[in-house]
Amino acid sequence: MRIVSVVGTRPQLIKAAALLSALRGRHDEIFVDTGQHYDEAMAGAFFSELGLPRPDYSLGIGGGSQSEQTGRMLPAIETVLVRERPDAVLVYGDTNSTLAGALAAAKLDTPVAHVEAGLRSFDRRMPEEINRVVADHLSRWLFAPTPTAVANLAAEGIVAGVTLVGDLMQDLAARVGAEIRDPAALEATGLGVRPGRYLFATVHRAENRNPAAIAAWIAVLASVAAPDRPVVLALHPGTRAALEAAGLAVPDAVRIVDPLGYRTTLALQLHAAAVLTDSGGVQREAAWLGVPCLVLRDRTEWLEAVESSGGRMVVVGLDAERATAEVRRLAPADRAPDDAARRAAALDLAPAGAAEAIATALAAP
Ligand code: UD1
Ligand code: UDP
Secondary structure, eight states: OEEEEEEOSHHHHHHHHHHHHHHHHHSEEEEEEOOSSOSIIIIIHHHHHHTOOOOSEEOOOOOSOHHHHHHHHHHHHHHHHHHHOOSEEEEETTSHHHHHHHHHHHHTTOOEEEETTTOOOSOTTSHHHHHHHHHHHHOSEEEESSHHHHHHHHHTTOOTTEEEOOOHHHHHHHHHHHHHHSTHHHHTTTSOOOTTSSEEEEEOOGGGOSHHHHHHHHHHHHHHOBTTBOEEEEEOHHHHHHHHHHTOOOOTTEEEEOOOOHHHHHHHHHTSSEEEEOOHHHHHHHHHHTOOEEEOSSOOSOHHHHHTTTTOEEEOTTOHHHHHHHHHHHSOTTTHHHHHHHHHHHOOOOOOOHHHHHHHHHHOO
8 A cells, every 4th residue: 555654753763663664564654754754863863773664754833822833733734634645544542743744634534543542530620632543533543553443443432443553662662672681771871870770751742741740740749859869850842841941940959950862761761760750652662661750740641550550550640748658668668779780681572473463454455
């Protein structure tokens, strides 16, 4: 098949890299980058690190409000589709690039394939929830990562075209597992942190960018950070701008760093005492790596990650007292370095087989 795939954000570049060889082994791919993420550390660096091809179309549409951004993407994607006349359009996840890709395709009666279909937080205040619901209802192929996602689709009357394929990001994580296992991978980050003697955090969700939420997550991170056990916070540029605009400061034990590369982020998770995040991707990675994880949201659409963690993943929202108690329970300072060393030595991450399953399903008549 001739497939136009539409990406735009950091996690979509990562997912596209996970699918790349399986997809191109069976199909012709035309690769479109909307440019939703545009900083070198958010986008450009992943092309080189993950061996992504140069996009056939770079639309250069980043920034702006939800509707403005989505609105500018629509005619730009439409122009590509009219010119390329693909058999299908492939979109990933739940971003505005996903919504625009699915909508532009549907309006041209071009079938849509949605990777990570069926996830629901059941919170329509989240821009991602709107994007997922619309993309799913416009799709012919719905590639669900989890049984819960399949059930969510069924509950909305969507059964045809649904395939449970597993998690594409697990395929990529499994590929680099051997590279990050060695504590030398941690040294290579240049951050000067030692196994089990730091915590790793990311914060980027829209709901965590208003001043009240920022003050609350700073309090969470401050409550678990200590001078001899810092929090390394890899901060999204949008969150950094919001933090600066709010005029709020973080304590010294919370070390803010620029967004990091893919392997660096995985290595920092694996060797940490614990991870704190509002990211969907980081949450799952923490689950696969077996590292204790505190989810800085009120609810998560990744129920399986929580359920399969044996209590090591907890949804704490922005409750500092709860976070402190959970870090004390899951990663006490006297045990965390040994736990981290054992975890890394035992790491044996299996691929999910999602990339092959997706490429195969798309090839079926
Ligand atoms: C988007 C997705 C979110 C996903 C996240 C992955 C939507 C609605 N949200 O959120 O689901 O989890 O990507 O990281 O699509 N910015 C920069 N440089 C960049 C990119 C963004 O400075 O390279 C700043 C801009 O001010 C921009 C803001 O961050 O306006 C928000 O970026 P945007 O792409 O709109 O949403 P994300 O918060 O990144
Ligand atoms: N990630 C990264 N560098 C960072 C933070 C995250 O490479 O500084 C990776 C992370 O390992 C995961 C993906 O980005 O593979 C998750 O993307 P993000 O958190 O931006 O979005 P979400 O998954 O919440 O949509």
